[in-house]
Amino acid sequence: MIDKYGWTDLLAREFTPHASEGHIPGRIVVQHRDSYLVATDNGELRGKISGRLLHEAGEAGYPAVGDWVALALNKSVSTATIHAVLPRRTAFVRRGAIDSSHGLQVIxxxxxxxxxxxxxxxxxxxxxxxxxxxxxxxxxxxxxxxxxxxxxxxxxxxxxxxxxxxxxxxxxxxxxxxxxxxxxxxxxxxxxxxxxxxxxxxxxxxxxxxxxxxxxxxxxxxxxxxxxxxxxxxxxxxxxxxxxxxxxxxxTPGIREVGLVNADEGVSVVFDDIEKLIQACRFNDCGHGHEPGCAVAAALQSGALDRARWDHFQKLAIEMAATEAKAVQVAKNDERRRFVALQKGYRAAKRDHRGSR
Ligand SMILES: Nc1nc2c(ncn2[C@@H]2O[C@H](COP(=O)(O)OP(=O)(O)OP(=O)(O)O)[C@@H](O)[C@H]2O)c(=O)[nH]1
Ligand SMILES: [Mg+2]
Ligand SMILES: [Zn+2]
CATH class of the missing domain: 3.40.50.300 (P-loop containing nucleotide triphosphate hydrolases)
Incomplete structure (x- = not known):
């Protein structure tokens, strides 16, 4: 059943420690106010976050629709407790929902x-x-x-x-x-x-x-x-x-374009692990190629970092730089327009002033 929801070998590997605790995997299909609907091999279950996960859920740590989670089946039929969220490959992140004490929320x-x-x-x-x-x-x-x-x-x-x-x-x-x-x-x-x-x-x-x-x-x-x-x-x-x-x-009820976070903020939530690796490289300006002491290369070698995920991160970094450059250009254009409008207003005011004399 979860195969249909996109379960992969990579996910299965990431799930191993949770399986050894007797948990089962599932994917969140609906988020309600205080519970989730989770698709599992045991059918669709109503899931609630464990007290510990609730406590640990730091910035953007709450499960969201599309997340893969580790569940413990409850005795009562068709309910389960969500104990962990598997690493996300991608995430739409929004700023400041009222109910989140931290700034960011994965939607x-x-x-x-x-x-x-x-x-x-x-x-x-x-x-x-x-x-x-x-x-x-x-x-x-x-x-x-x-x-x-x-x-x-x-x-x-x-x-x-x-x-x-x-x-x-x-x-x-x-x-x-x-x-x-x-x-x-x-x-x-x-x-x-x-x-x-x-x-x-x-x-x-x-x-x-x-x-x-x-x-x-x-x-x-x-x-x-x-x-x-x-x-x-x-x-x-x-x-x-x-x-x-x-x-x-x-x-969706229309994800609004406003409130979605800036590129760099969003990426740090999604690619937290990669950013940690980069920080662990020996050289600050490491190109993650053949430099000695490159933590990224080591993680790719050992399989701790998925090659496709790394490729994606790199592509995104380039894409982001381009988007940012564009945003700067748009801001500059706005600035110029404002300046022109100000000048026009200034000239008009001067004209009016002269006219009123
Ligand atoms: N002519 C025409 N009308 C369409 C088409 N698709 C949707 N509509 C109409 O557009 C209106 C809005 O459609 P919805 O599917 O409810 O829009 P939505 O994007 O889901 O809206 P929210 O749920 O409020 O975010 C309805 O009256 C539809 O009948 C189409 O292909 N052609
Ligand atoms: Mg709709
Ligand atoms: Zn490196």
């Missing part, structure tokens, strides 16, 4: 593909999409842009081209859940055993898309009457859903 873990969803019946908001894309990159997931409601666009091909120019490094697909168009192209981006998340504003059609991919009306969607009410969220919680195609998809 989705172990996501392979971030579908950045926006609808073709509204004006494309380039800035918003860029922020979503940056958040996707920093989470460690591969972003894919999904343009929904293509049936409502006069020129879907043109809009796809426009978007592709904006996001040169990531695939762009146009879909219509209503007409069943583009669904295969979208699914082609999500390999078997992989997990995707839908991020985008309320009303862009995320849940409708999930239903179309499922081939059944399982998720509640906005009624036509409400469809212009962007303030209202129809989906109320994050839920991980198995697709008939073999992948999984996480429907």
């Amino acid at each position: 989705a873990a172990n996501i392979d593909v971030a579908f950045v969803v926006t609808s073709l019946n509204a004006d494309l908001n380039a800035r918003r999409i860029e922020r979503y894309l940056a958040a996707a990159w920093q989470s460690g997931a591969r972003p894919v842009v999904v343009l929904t409601k293509s049936d409502l666009s006069d020129d879907p091909t043109g809009e796809v081209a426009e978007m592709a120019a904006l996001a040169p490094d990531c695939p762009v697909v146009a879909v219509s859940a209503r007409q069943g168009m583009g669904l295969d192209a979208m699914l082609a981006q999500l390999g078997p055993g992989e997990t995707g998340v839908l991020i985008g504003s309320s009303g862009v059609g995320k849940s409708t898309l999930v239903n179309a991919l499922l081939g059944e009306e399982r998720m509640a969607t906005q009624s036509i009457r409400d469809s212009d009410d962007h303030g209202r969220h129809t989906t109320s919680h994050r839920q991980l859903i198995l697709l008939p195609s073999g992948g999984m998809i996480l429907d």
